[in-house]
Amino acid sequence: LSVPPEIPKEDGRPKWDNKFQYILSCIGFAVGLGNVWRFPYLCQIHGGGAFLIPYFIALLFEGIPLLYLELALGQCLRKGSIGAWNTISPYLGGVGVGSWMVSVLVSLYYNTVLTWVMWYFINSFQEPLPWSVCPLNENRTGLNKECYESTAVNYFWYRKTLNITPDVTESGTLQWWLILCLATCWAIVYLCTIRGIETTGKAIYVTAIFPYLVLTIFLIQGLTLPGATDGLAYLFTPNLSTLKNPRVWLDAATQIFFSLSLAFGGLIAFSSYNPPKNDCEKDAVTVAIVNSLTSLYASIPVFSVLGFKATTGYWDCLDRNIISIINEFDLPEESILRQNYTTWISFLNSSHPEKIAGLKLKSCDFQEFLDQSVSGTGLAFIIFTQAIILMPGSQAWAILFFIMLFSLGLSSMFGNIEGVFTPLLELRIISKSIPKELLSGIICLISFLIALCFTLGSGSYWIDIFDRYAGSLPLLVIAFFEVIGVVYVYKIKRFSEDVKQMTGRKLNLYWQITWRFISPLLLLIVFMAFVILQIQKSPSYAAWNPKYEGFPMKEEKVYPPWVLAICVLLAILPCVFVPLVALLQLIKRMRRSKEPSFVPPEVFSCQGANG
């Protein structure tokens, strides 16, 4: 009998229906809320078009190599993050556990952000929009005090949505409306991830493509708004002198890193469901480039709308001044227009300076309105909602906008949940008899119960803490150990052979240099810069306190020591698994082998993984 031909072994592992699903899932995971509300902000504060230079350099030397590394790793080993790293080397199993831990922590708070989006979405069906008017106070003589002093949009966000407490230590009560929305969000996540990639693969067609449609609609609408061109000019005008500031380079490196969702284990999980012979090099480059282009594409409507908002704010300021001047001097209506405001002001200032001074006119500076830059939740829930009120047909725009944010966040949640789900499925502790539906149900239920703490009055402060500490530093550490582990422990020569098996091409010089030297070095520099910046100033947060003298400005407060301890714990917990597991393995080895000779780790290669 001759040797049987190579029959691909049916190992019962689920696979993608087609390659498009896989690429779309990776893109959906990478493209998230940060592309919409962090990248445009960074562009704005770091000199507009000039920011693209450090951004693309970071993409080239840090983003794409790390992405290729993860995708190739998952495809070669065909296991989730914990199993994959255990297979590379038992001493590196901690890297997998660390990624798993980060995915858990991030899933918890990320879905709460989606809860807020969902709350705004279901409130967008009202006429007028609830964040456009201030409610009345108790005796109906005027507007609610807190709302009147800040704006209606601020009031709806801080009071009606979050019901925020003035301090992180005051927990407040559970907000029942947020609990309902949180339950709905986790139900949606459960629905989409109920059978792993079988179901997320179908859902991703909608959640990954829909945001692009809405962005295009907003692009067209945004460009027709007055003041859009000012906003865009402001965004993209390059100011090359900002490149001298090292902070800009650090922000570019961190933005690329977090934007591509590296070191979560989700990308490893996604590519582990691929057939072994798949060109992951092309996939990695495609995903990275699409992610960056999406960031650029999203910043255009965002900045058109911001320019529109600055223009309307400027016009409102002018109009208010004009009314007070007309009232004071009893001039006929329409005598002072926006265009000749400055000439009138200078004329009146020279002829009646005391009267003008007595009016206490606010200085209207267009640049000042443009400079009000916000990122994160403030951009979406305060600035953008305010701009939406000013557009005609606000309900439709609000509904579209919040569905888009929800889809963006949901497709990233799929990646996070896969990063948690896939390694658990492969653990031998969980027996094969537990159906996938039950496991995903248990994960979603436990996450929902833990995430209830984020629906407290102080919930948004805690989410900031999680975002700043759990979702940043550990990822850098894990990514660093990933690169070092593959290049120096597994040996890049062996990995090169495996990659050649999968893609049919040898690793070219670009990958060799970036994997061996540039990426680990960059990660180390970014990590140290990050830590130094964190240590330099004592961590503080901005609290919304209606009783503060400077209200509606936010009050700067420092974290009390027990909160600081939690921050440090969040940052250290995933990282500590790396040395911990290595230590445990060492102890196990030393106990098992009584001989002083060192037992080499099992020789393993990608080709051996499948048969």
Place this chain on the structure above:
Amino acid sequence: YTWDANEEYLFKAMVAFAMRKYSRKSTTQISNVLLCNVTDRVSFWFVVTDSSKNVTTVPGSEVEAAIRMNRNRINSAFLLSEKTLQFLKITSTLSPPVEPSTPVWLIVFGVVLCLIVAAIVFLIVAGIQQRKKKNKESTERENLEEKGEVTVTVENGSPCEALDLKAGHVNGVFAADDERFTSL
């Protein structure tokens, strides 16, 4: 619209109407309302006199109360709003926003939640049915195997199952074995 004598006449009429409605005596005439200090800005002072009591002005508080009661009518007569027609020193009573009996968001939320729960139940039931079908198929296959030969046939010292019979080359000479013998 331009402010002229006709608009002034309308204004006087509205104020008289308000006074009549408030004090419920129909003695206030248009001639009782006096305007003064009209400026280009269209701002002026006005007083209401009481013709029954020898040309004395009606106290300001009464006029204020009358206007506040009929503010809506006065605004609509001029097609203006609270902001564009200002009575200085008369605070406006703001109308509360219309609130439906059930907040709209609860309705939308209910719809969304029902859809999701229905979809989850559907998927779980489909999964259970699929698993039951798979279990039934595998038990049927097991029953057939039990009825067939259980003994391990040995060929040349190695059990048959170990030989990958499917992958072996078929010897062409014996291929048409069945056809050489005539059927009985």
